Amino acid sequence: MHVRYSYLPQQFENCDDLWENLKQFVPTGDFTLGKPLQEFEEKFAQLIGTEFAIGVNSGTDAIKLSLKALGVGFGDEVLTAANTFVATVGAIAEIGAIPVFVDCDDTFCMDVSQVENAITERTKAIVPVHFTGYMTDMRQLLPIAQQHQLPIVEDACQSILGAIDGKNAGTWGNSGAFSLHPLKNLNVWSDGGIIVTDDEELAEKLKLLRNHGLRDRDTVEVLGYNSRLDTIQAVVGNWLISQTEDIAQKRIDNARYYDEHLRKIPGIEIPPRPADYRIVYHLYIVFAEHRDRLLDYCLAQDIEAKIHYPTPIYRQSALAHLQYKEGDFPVADRHAQTIISFPCDQHLSQAEMNYVIETVTEFYNSEV
Numbered sequence: 001m002h003v004r005y006s007y008l009p010q011q012f013e014n015c016d017d018l019w020e021n022l023k024q025f026v027p028t029g030d031f032t033l034g035k036p037l038q039e040f041e042e043k044f045a046q047l048i049g050t051e052f053a054i055g056v057n058s059g060t061d062a063i064k065l066s067l068k069a070l071g072v073g074f075g076d077e078v079l080t081a082a083n084t085f086v087a088t089v090g091a092i093a094e095i096g097a098i099p100v101f102v103d104c105d106d107t108f109c110m111d112v113s114q115v116e117n118a119i120t121e122r123t124k125a126i127v128p129v130h131f132t133g134y135m136t137d138m139r140q141l142l143p144i145a146q147q148h149q150l151p152i153v154e155d156a157c158q159s160i161l162g163a164i165d166g167k168n169a170g171t172w173g174n175s176g177a178f179s180l181h182p183l184k185n186l187n188v189w190s191d192g193g194i195i196v197t198d199d200e201e202l203a204e205k206l207k208l209l210r211n212h213g214l215r216d217r218d219t220v221e222v223l224g225y226n227s228r229l230d231t232i233q234a235v236v237g238n239w240l241i242s243q244t245e246d247i248a249q250k251r252i253d254n255a256r257y258y259d260e261h262l263r264k265i266p267g268i269e270i271p272p273r274p275a276d277y278r279i280v281y282h283l284y285i286v287f288a289e290h291r292d293r294l295l296d297y298c299l300a301q302d303i304e305a306k307i308h309y310p311t312p313i314y315r316q317s318a319l320a321h322l323q324y325k326e327g328d329f330p331v332a333d334r335h336a337q338t339i340i341s342f343p344c345d346q347h348l349s350q351a352e353m354n355y356v357i358e359t360v361t362e363f364y365n366s367e368v
């Protein structure tokens with residue numbers, strides 16, 4: 001059996017009504033900051049539970065514009081997690097700030113107990129990454145940030161509708177950044193991103209920054225960016241957004257099924273699943289003994305398993321100038337050696353999951 005990783009061909013197999021919406025939209029010519037975008041922003045704010053949502057052209061820009069609007073700039077240090085997708089770090093670097101890493105824990109998020117150690121006088125913000133659909137422990141991070149008067153931009157790109165104590169990812173910090181990239185849980189047909197906040201002044205700044213700093217057609221108030229969310233993508237988002245909760249729930253159900261079965265296999269360790277967390281499984285990851293051999297075995301059995309990521313971002317050559325070295329973040333390093341990701345999406349069938357479970361079982365029966 002072939003178990004694919006990408007479900008995009010399935011996701012948009014039956015969307016005649018969306019094509020109809022697009023057909024009606026295109027002749028309006030309302031392509032730039034159009035009405036469907038405003039609609040999408042209202043729906044998104046409501047979905048997450050914030051006052052405001054501001055569409056931008058990527059999750060990367062959602063982080064970048066947030067930091068910029070909060071006054072972070074050249075030479076400022078920004079704390080983030082030692083294992084994240086490159087975009088988090090790219091966003092920090094783009095405004096001339098310096099990423100300063102904090103190791104993660106077995107939830108794949110920043111180990112908050114190490115944050116105070118990393119704060120210096122140059123620290124100007126914290127970007128916790130709610131990686132894989134987990135959440136950074138915001139209950140512990142918030143008081144530390146408050147004490148040091150550091151704003152927080154949550155990188156919630158992988159954790160839409162993830163929560164701790166029922167409080168959603170993106171609602172804890174000064175702002176929350178989401179990606180609408182095709183590979184994210186709520187996806188459009190192109191790049192896209194959106195920022196949520198309860199801070200009206202921040203929301204106003206973000207609206208300026210995403211649109212060249214234009215207050216109106218003739219008034220440039222600040223120098224900004226061209227970073228609008230395409231209205232045509234908002235039409236796609238408006239069609240999909242009502243499914244977001246179901247998508248999250250289906251992933252949670254799939255992960256529970258995997259957990260229940262994979263837990264029994266010696267050689268597999270399930271990461272902690274704290275009861276007060278709602279983990280939305282953008283990625284489903286377990287720890288595996290003989291990981292490289294297991295990965296090869298799965299690939300040979302036609303299962304598209306993956307590693308997120310084989311080299312933690314802090315050790316990538318693009319960051320060599322920061323002078324980190326292997327061993328600086330031992331948990332991120334250990335994860336790079338032991339993690340494996342299996343497909344967990346809303347379009348995965350029970351038969352496909354069973355095949356994954358059987359294949360992993362078979363591997364440890366035969367190899368170990």
Ligand SMILES: *Cc1c(COP(=O)(O)O)cnc(C)c1O
Binds near residue numbers: 087179181191
């Ligand atoms: C996808 C992602 C981003 C950036 O999103 P883009 O929309 O691709 O720019 C940022 N951080 C994390 C953790 C992501 O997974």
